[in-house]
Amino acid sequence: GENVEQHPSTLSVQEGDSAVIKCTYSDSASNYFPWYKQELGKRPQLIIDIRSNVGEKKDQRIAVTLNKTAKHFSLHITETQPEDSAVYFCVARGYGQNFVFGPGTRLSVLP
Amino acid sequence: NAGVTQTPKFRILKIGQSMTLQCAQDMNHNYMYWYRQDPGMGLKLIYYSVGAGITDKGEVPNGYNVSRSTTEDFPLRLELAAPSQTSVYFCASSSQSITGELFFGEGSRLTVL
Numbered sequence: 001g002e003n004v005e006q007h008p009s010t011l012s013v014q015e016g017d018s019a020v021i022k023c024t025y026s027d028s029a030s031n032y033f034p035w036y037k038q039e040l041g042k043r044p045q046l047i048i049d050i051r052s053n054v055g056e057k058k059d060q061r062i063a064v065t066l067n068k069t070a071k072h073f074s075l076h077i078t079e080t081q082p083e084d085s086a087v088y089f090c091v092a093r094g095y096g097q098n099f100v101f102g103p104g105t106r107l108s109v110l111p
Numbered sequence: 112n113a114g115v116t117q118t119p120k121f122r123i124l125k126i127g128q129s130m131t132l133q134c135a136q137d138m139n140h141n142y143m144y145w146y147r148q149d150p151g152m153g154l155k156l157i158y159y160s161v162g163a164g165i166t167d168k169g170e171v172p173n174g175y176n177v178s179r180s181t182t183e184d185f186p187l188r189l190e191l192a193a194p195s196q197t198s199v200y201f202c203a204s205s206s207q208s209i210t211g212e213l214f215f216g217e218g219s220r221l222t223v224l
Contacts (some may be wrong), residue, residue, distance in 0.1 A: 032209050043201060043215040044154070051210060074197070089153065091213075098144070098169070099213050103153040 002027040006040075006102030014110050019077045021105045023090035026071065030092040033066060033073045033097075038087045048075070063099050080109045113137050115218035117202050124192040132187040132219050134202030143174045143178065143185040144169075144213075149199040154201065160185055194224045203222045 001027040013019050025033075026060045032051035037045035050057045050073065057064050063076045077084055089104040120132045136143065141162045146154040152167040156169030159181040174196060185204075191198060200219045205211040 034213070036213075046212050048209065049212075084151045091163070093209065098156060098159055105179055 002030055002092055002094070002097065002100040004102040007104055008019050008105060009103065010108070011108050012108045012110060013043060013080050015082060015107055019080055019084070019107055019109075021075045021088055021090065021107075023073050023075075023092075024071055024104050025091040025100075027071070027092070027094060027097075028071065029067075029094040030097070030100075032093045033093060034063070034091045034093075035064060035075050036089045036091060036101075038104075039087065040086070043087060063070045075106075080107075082109050082111055084110045115202055115204055115214050115216035117200075117219050120217065121220050122222070124189075124221065125130060126192060126194065126223060128192050129188070129190050130192070130219075130221075132189070132200055132202070134185045134187065134216060135183050136185075136202075136204040136214070137183065138204060138214065139182060140204035140211075140214075141182065141207050143179065144203045144205075144210075145175070145185070145187045146201045146203065147171065148195075148201060148218075149198050155201075158185065189221075194223050197221060197223045208221075 006023045034049035038044040045064045050066050060080045066073045087104045087106050091102050093099050115136045138195045144158040144159045154172045158177040166177050187189045202216040
């Protein structure tokens with residue numbers, strides 16, 4: 001089955017700096033890659049997603065890139081703010097398959 | 112539109128007791144899931160369902176049972192609770208579309224003493 005790895009497990013950045021989280025997946029059949037943000041004590045919520053026929057997608061300060069050949073995808077957050085502090089999960093899914101979550105990255109944005 | 116509703120939000124059980132976590136969604140989603148999240152950890156899939164009458168095991172099914180008699184409801188049953196089942200449980204649902212968003216309930220915090 002699918003296996004998703006995620007790095008780093010923790011990340012601290014200064015407010016205004018950029019943050020990058022990288023993930024790899026194992027199943028070449030996976031073709032949908034959402035990212036979820038989970039604030040402390042809250043439920044995970046979708047922040048951005050990308051499909052396998054797209055290499056990059058941007059939404060304001062957040063961007064995702066996908067390299068299907070290398071089975072890598074990444075989340076980029078620019079101009080980080082304290083409210084970006086949370087745990088971020090990368091996810092891979094293929095048609096008819098379950099959502100497979102990475103282990104998460106705890107991002108701390110220091111004021 | 113309530114989305115995914117879970118009850119109860121909090122529960123304390125004694126070892127050996129049983130209980131059912133309720134989950135309902137009003138988005139007409141075929142796919143429903145139960146995850147558990149231990150403190151500081153990621154999400155592990157317990158059981159999932161692709162439609163009424165169909166359920167299947169996920170990564171960590173031992174000690175749990177599910178049923179899916181309707182599209183809307185997907186209860187999770189804990190039999191003979193153990194301290195290892197202390198966790199936060201999330202129910203989620205999605206459409207059949209490959210790009211269908213996974214919607215989560217607010218979670219149920221269970222403590223087994």
